[in-house]
Amino acid sequence: MKKSHKSLYITTTIFLAIITIIEIRISHWYITKFYQIGLLVSLAILKMASVAYVFMHLYFEKKLLRKILFVPIPLLIYFLLGLVHEAKFEWMIQ
């Protein structure tokens, strides 16, 4: 019989729900836009990684597949840094 991951799925679902509640709370905080964006994006990445690793079973896949999937990410970060550089951070420190 194949291994069941029921408890892992339940834990991940609860974890995702809690993080979502925290995200909604953060969006109402009166803090600098720079910190707010940093927190929200970090939490979103954490949630996305949880979905990919647990629900999409990336954790149980071979390393090579994981490596291939992570190839586009540095390119996207490079592109994003270019955009932020062009804006000279003006919109983040309003």
Add this chain to the structure above:
Amino acid sequence: MNNTMGQSIIINKPFGDATTGKLGMWLFIIMDGITFATILLGGIYLRIRSNLWPPAGEILNIPLTSFNTFLLILTSFTMAMALNAIKKNNTKNLNLFLSLTVFGGIIFLTIQVYEYSHFIQGNDNLSLSLAKAGFLGESSFLWSTGVYGATFYATTLFHGLHVFSGVIYLSIILYQTNRGVYSSKNYDRIEIAGLFWHFIDLVWILVFTIVYLI
């Protein structure tokens, strides 16, 4: 494994037990992910350049969309449980969890259509919110309501179309389940469909953060 000459052959499986179909879906997910990233980054760029961008919750309904986010997380759980069920050859639970996933997807789409119709029809409260955000004289929030409207509709509509295709995809899998196509030895297509559905959830997490919360 031995060949006909009796020599041992080492089979190199760089992707383990992943089938061709599963690898194909992963490849599709990479490409679709890049498309989504382009749309989101394009939106970020337009936001940087735009002078008129309302703060979070000014126009968009965050509580309603938060409910949609929880709903999509729950459907990811039910999809994972559907795969769990077929691995144990439990077609009854597979049917139940797949139905719940499809139902969740339909509710998500219904809420999205409700949100759009509310924006398109417009009302006094919306006019007030739009005026407060700087869109003076606008009574409804459309794709032509500045760069903000165009970005909002392009991003959420593209995601909504993915949910719509996901619902159709899972409905076909559900139909096949009812015809007894799947068993504990034949569930590859369910796993592949599940990958697509989880990807929709994964993308929504980012869309919700960037479009609604930031």
